[in-house]
Amino acid sequence: MRYVASARIEAAAPPRSSVSRIERIRALFFSSPASTLATVLLALACATLAAQLFTWGIRDAVFSTARAPQTCRVAGVGACWAVIGEKLRLILFGTYPYAEQWRPAVAMLSLLAMYVVSAQPRFWNRRLPLAWAVTLAAFALLMFGGVLGLSYVPDDRWGGLPVTLILATLGLVAGFALAIPLALVRHSPGGGIAKALVVAYIELARSVPLLAVLFLASVMIPLFLPQGMDVSKLLRVIIAFALFTAAYLAEVVRSGLMAVPVGQRQAAAALGLSPFVVTTRIVLPQALTAVLPALVNVFIAFFKATSIVVVVGIFDLMTAAKRAAADAQWEGFGTEIYLFVAAVYFVFCYAMSWYSARLQAARDPARRA
Amino acid sequence: MRLLSRWAGALRQGLAFAVLGGLVFAMFHVTSANLQSRGIHSGFAFLWEPSRTPVADAPIVVEAGVDSYAKAFAAGALNSLKLTAAAIVAATLIGLVIGLGRLSGNALARALCAGYVEVMRNVPVLLHVFLWYGVILGLPAAAQASSWGDLVVASNRGLYLAWPGVDASGSWSLIRPVVDGFEVKGGVYMAPEFFALFVGISLYTAAFIAEIVRAAVGSLPRGQWEATAALGLPRATALRRVVLPQALRVALPPLTSEYLGIFKNSTLAVAVGYQDFMAISTTMLTDTGQAVEVMAIVMAFYAAVSLLVSAAMHVVEHRNMRWGLR
Numbered sequence: 268m269r270y271v272a273s274a275r276i277e278a279a280a281p282p283r284s285s286v287s288r289i290e291r292i293r294a295l296f297f298s299s300p301a302s303t304l305a306t307v308l309l310a311l312a313c314a315t316l317a318a319q320l321f322t323w324g325i326r327d328a329v330f331s332t333a334r335a336p337q338t339c340r341v342a343g344v345g346a347c348w349a350v351i352g353e354k355l356r357l358i359l360f361g362t363y364p365y366a367e368q369w370r371p372a373v374a375m376l377s378l379l380a381m382y383v384v385s386a387q388p389r390f391w392n393r394r395l396p397l398a399w400a401v402t403l404a405a406f407a408l409l410m411f412g413g414v415l416g417l418s419y420v421p422d423d424r425w426g427g428l429p430v431t432l433i434l435a436t437l438g439l440v441a442g443f444a445l446a447i448p449l450a451l452v453r454h455s456p457g458g459g460i461a462k463a464l465v466v467a468y469i470e471l472a473r474s475v476p477l478l479a480v481l482f483l484a485s486v487m488i489p490l491f492l493p494q495g496m497d498v499s500k501l502l503r504v505i506i507a508f509a510l511f512t513a514a515y516l517a518e519v520v521r522s523g524l525m526a527v528p529v530g531q532r533q534a535a536a537a538l539g540l541s542p543f544v545v546t547t548r549i550v551l552p553q554a555l556t557a558v559l560p561a562l563v564n565v566f567i568a569f570f571k572a573t574s575i576v577v578v579v580g581i582f583d584l585m586t587a588a589k590r591a592a593a594d595a596q597w598e599g600f601g602t603e604i605y606l607f608v609a610a611v612y613f614v615f616c617y618a619m620s621w622y623s624a625r626l627q628a629a630r631d632p633a634r635r636a
Numbered sequence: 637m638r639l640l641s642r643w644a645g646a647l648r649q650g651l652a653f654a655v656l657g658g659l660v661f662a663m664f665h666v667t668s669a670n671l672q673s674r675g676i677h678s679g680f681a682f683l684w685e686p687s688r689t690p691v692a693d694a695p696i697v698v699e700a701g702v703d704s705y706a707k708a709f710a711a712g713a714l715n716s717l718k719l720t721a722a723a724i725v726a727a728t729l730i731g732l733v734i735g736l737g738r739l740s741g742n743a744l745a746r747a748l749c750a751g752y753v754e755v756m757r758n759v760p761v762l763l764h765v766f767l768w769y770g771v772i773l774g775l776p777a778a779a780q781a782s783s784w785g786d787l788v789v790a791s792n793r794g795l796y797l798a799w800p801g802v803d804a805s806g807s808w809s810l811i812r813p814v815v816d817g818f819e820v821k822g823g824v825y826m827a828p829e830f831f832a833l834f835v836g837i838s839l840y841t842a843a844f845i846a847e848i849v850r851a852a853v854g855s856l857p858r859g860q861w862e863a864t865a866a867l868g869l870p871r872a873t874a875l876r877r878v879v880l881p882q883a884l885r886v887a888l889p890p891l892t893s894e895y896l897g898i899f900k901n902s903t904l905a906v907a908v909g910y911q912d913f914m915a916i917s918t919t920m921l922t923d924t925g926q927a928v929e930v931m932a933i934v935m936a937f938y939a940a941v942s943l944l945v946s947a948a949m950h951v952v953e954h955r956n957m958r959w960g961l962r
Contacts, residue, residue: 277731295742296742296743296744297745298742299741302741302742305740305744305745306742306744306745309742309744309745309746309748313744313748340798385807434800440926460653460656464656471935472941474935474938474939474942474943474946475900475935475938475942476897476900476901476902476903476914476938477900477940478904478914479903479914479931479934479935479938480902482914482921482931482934483931483934483935484917486921486927486931487928487931490666490667490927490928491666491667492666497784511738559802569756571758571759571760571761572760573900574762574763575760575904575907577762577907578906578907585760585762585763585766588766589766599774601766601770602767602770602771602774605763605766605767605770606767608763608765609759609767612758612759612760612763613755613758614760616757616758616759617758620754620758634953
């Protein structure tokens with residue numbers, strides 16, 4: 268007699284809900300007098316707001332750039348979306364030479380493509396860093412030019428979305444590269460000067476505002492460098508950004524290191540692997556995958572934080588929006604421009620937070636909603 | 637072998653120390669040479685010289701040419717702390733409402749609160765500030781200012797709020813702002829820059845606080861709610877006396893970092909021209925050229941406040957743990 272199943276038995280489907288649709292709606296919106304009141308009041312408020320937004324943003328709005336901004340100045344007219352059409356190139360590419368703006372466009376698209384590729388686990392292999400190196404080189408080539416018949420464009424003429432993207436990308440990549448040794452030193456057993464310094468660095472960097480660090484970089488780096496040596500403003504800000512994000516990323520990586528059971532290291536050591544191999548091939552991969560969602564959340568925070576460079580005069584997406592809103596001819600339509608730029612930031616951040624949530628759900632199926 | 641490794645360790649420490657010392661020395665050397673070539677004398681003596689820049693909208697008024705740079709720093713520090721305190725109160729209240737709304741039994745309330753969180757937190761805080769700055773500068777001038785129930789007068793020059801105080805007859809009452817020709821009298825004044833920062837930072841941080849509240853309340857065992865229901869406590873009482881006090885313990889560490897985030901984000905004042913500590917420091921930097929000293933003061937101020945607050949919160953946490961039931 269055999270008690271081992273010979274065929275795979277599929278899980279049965281859940282029983283059909285015995286609750287009718289009407290009852291379900293009642294439970295959601297009208298479960299008690301208070302809930303009913305809340306539903307009615309909130310629905311009324313939403314409807315009023317939506318109606319006003321529709322009137323302002325769509326029904327009475329000006330979309331055509333022809334004869335704008337005059338048509339926008341007529342009393343009773345709603346949003347002036349024409350300003351977006353008029354200023355789109357300025358917002359997206361800043362003061363990059365107008366005829367050459369296909370270059371930042373292509374550079375930006377290649378970065379975006381790399382983001383999408385890097386997000387997928389099936390591409391996480393040795394070729395990915397290589398692909399990134401090629402992409403970044405292509406980005407620099409396209410943006411700077413000066414070879415292959417492309418005219419040279421210095422980085423203080425760059426602007427808009429490509430600057431925001433390269434700032435976030437390089438700042439985070441360099442910050443991440445720095446964060447791993449910082450985290451390893453802080454996590455290492457025993458004390459020593461190196462660890463004390465790392466702890467002091469991380470705590471100090473996390474206790475000061477990014478804006479102060481950016482000022483420090485733009486004011487102090489020239490003072491620290493020997494005379495005659497100069498670093499462009501964009502590079503200075505990227506360095507400051509990397510040094511700052513490294514402290515935050517290091518703490519996330521450290522929490523990942525703490526999550527790796529000590530037996531992993533012991534087992535690897537027992538197999539005779541060298542400490543370097545144990546760290547790079549056994550501990551770090553596990554630590555980093557454990558904190559991937561948290562890392563993405565830090566990425567989101569710093570993607571948003573790139574907007575702060577507006578105060579040190581880097582022409583990023585935010586500065587471009589500010590410049591577009593400051594045009595005297597289009598004065599008074601700043602709200603439309605800022606809403607548009609807010610939508611751009613939203614798309615990026617929402618995509619990242621969706622990705623982070625998906626990673627979390629894949630890791631933790633019990634909590635999947 | 638053991639001795640050898642100890643020696644190696646000491647050698648490594650010594651090497652690290654030497655490299656660091658060398659770096660600091662080189663940086664110091666280069667910097668002082670650079671400063672000398674620009675004709676800047678280092679030292680903090682400039683603090684006692686009269687400030688070239690006035691500070692008008694602050695608890696301490698600083699007159700240009702009369703009051704010292706040190707006083708201007710103090711005025712900036714007070715402005716930073718004022719902005720931070722106001723934003724912390726507002727963000728906590730809004731965050732609490734939104735966070736509890738996400739746990740409400742009403743699906744519409746849940747959806748709206750979730751929408752609020754997603755929209756607010758996925759846009760840079762600076763953009764929030766710019767948007768609100770644009771909104772208030774777009775308001776009509778003081779003479780045609782709109783007022784709501786005599787409690788608020790809003791114009792493109794700022795907001796005037798009714799506030800309790802001692803009136804002309806010498807008794808306590810709510811002092812209401814009144815439009816008088818081209819200006820507004822009475823009440824508490826909020827400059828457009830302060831308003832934009834206050835509202836922008838509060839609404840942005842509220843989204844994060846809402847998530848903290850939701851997670852903290854959600855982390856409590858269901859039995860807590862069920863026990864209050866079994867005891868016949870009304871839901872509001874249960875929330876106030878049973879659930880929130882316990883949730884607060886869970887929420888305190890992340891709340892602290894949000895509050896410190898507000899403090900650090902108050903430096904965005906530079907972007908709209910509100911004279912907070914950071915903005916005053918940058919003006920002072922251009923006024924005096926004492927880059928190293930001013931940046932050192934800036935770093936020390938923000939680091940000191942942040943580290944003090946974290947330390948204080950750490951103490952509170954430990955106390956909570958001791959008093960806690962778990």
